Amino acid sequence: MMRQLVVITGMSGSGKSIALRALEDAGYYCVDNLPPELLEPLIGLDDPRKPGRTAVAMDVRSGASLPQVPLMLQTLRDRGVEVRQIFLDASDDTLLRRFSETRRRHPLSSSGDVSQQQALTEAIAAERDLLADMRERSHVIDTSMLRAAQLQSFVKSLIAAPSSQLTLVFESFAFKRGIALDADFVFDVRMLPNPHYEPELRALTGRDAGVIEFLRREPEVGRMFHEIAAFLRGWLPELADNQRSYVTVAIGCTGGQHRSVYLVEQLAAAFSRDWHTLTRHRELPPA
Incomplete structure (x- = not known):
């Protein structure tokens, strides 16, 4: 061994x-x-x-x-x-x-x-x-x-995580509590529609069905997802060739509860088909 x-x-x-x-x-x-x-x-x-x-x-x-x-x-x-x-x-x-x-x-x-x-x-x-x-x-x-x-x-x-391949770490965070210091790439999604202003969604997170449905209906959210994914797909082969073991992609919104959590979960699911992925939610308790 x-x-x-x-x-x-x-x-x-x-x-x-x-x-x-x-x-x-x-x-x-x-x-x-x-x-x-x-x-x-x-x-x-x-x-x-x-x-x-x-x-x-x-x-x-x-x-x-x-x-x-x-x-x-x-x-x-x-x-x-x-x-x-x-x-x-x-x-x-x-x-x-x-x-x-x-x-x-x-x-x-x-x-x-x-x-x-x-x-x-x-x-x-x-x-x-x-x-x-x-x-x-x-x-x-x-x-x-x-x-x-x-x-x-x-x-x-x-x-x-397997040591023989590049691991993608997708991390959500709240800008109001400070930017993530451990990120290789940081994306700001505070301009997207915010479920916080919907009373029935305020206490939920981006992992809950109500918030997921709300954000999936918003064209700007889909556009943000596809543009972040396209950027990563364009550069991940070079990062892997550079002998990187981990790449941390941080997604930040105001409170780190809805939009950033949703996009982290969606990106991790999409990239898990070709890469090993991990998710972190800085502002949420461990699942």
């Missing part, structure tokens, strides 16, 4: 411990804050007693060893290990709030003549620079607006 490795990286305070617990629940042998030098011995390529499915969390606490990680992971891939990389991110405001609420010290915070808030802001900026290469090589999940259960659900769905 091929050995599997999931590497969780990301910003401090973005939820790496929660993601690691989700992988532990899924049957992975998990190690937090693993020094990169111990990665290959942990996998134990030549030791049949080593676990077949392993997940590790790495962050800036690895210090000077962090730049070596991409080369180490490529070496493992060359030796037959199935490697997946997930990067957890969040907005600066979210990270500042989380550190303030927990009163934790950022691993890059320095003492000096600056205020605690300024020191934390500078530490977050420095961390982004240090992790930029890891982020570029990973599938990104924006945890700014996610509950713990949502993050765990997203992680489990990602590792269940």
Whole structure:
């Protein structure tokens, strides 16, 4: 059986411990804050007693060893290990709030003549620079607006996706709560007719029959669907040829409940005939 490795990286305070617990629940042998030098011995390529499915969390606490990680992971891939990389991110405001609420010290915070808030802001900026290469090589999940259960659900769905083909992740979100940071493509559908203004539809979502019927009757909604689908079909072969594992397509409306949810569901269904697809609804509880 091929050995599997999931590497969780990301910003401090973005939820790496929660993601690691989700992988532990899924049957992975998990190690937090693993020094990169111990990665290959942990996998134990030549030791049949080593676990077949392993997940590790790495962050800036690895210090000077962090730049070596991409080369180490490529070496493992060359030796037959199935490697997946997930990067957890969040907005600066979210990270500042989380550190303030927990009163934790950022691993890059320095003492000096600056205020605690300024020191934390500078530490977050420095961390982004240090992790930029890891982020570029990973599938990104924006945890700014996610509950713990949502993050765990997203992680489990990602590792269940086949690694041998490109996976399309369709994500709905609300512009009023901030743009999705993890998107490769963002489409704004706020100009479409809004079921929110129909009293009998207001409490429903884009997955409910009443809203689906309302939006299917609107020509603008059909036009938006076909134009987004045509754009994606035109570029997906090139993205797949570029060795991408995941592409995240975010659809945003005002509240993230009706129009964006509907289009995410319709697009995922349409593309599932030729591609592996996943759906996320940032503003809705897990189904």
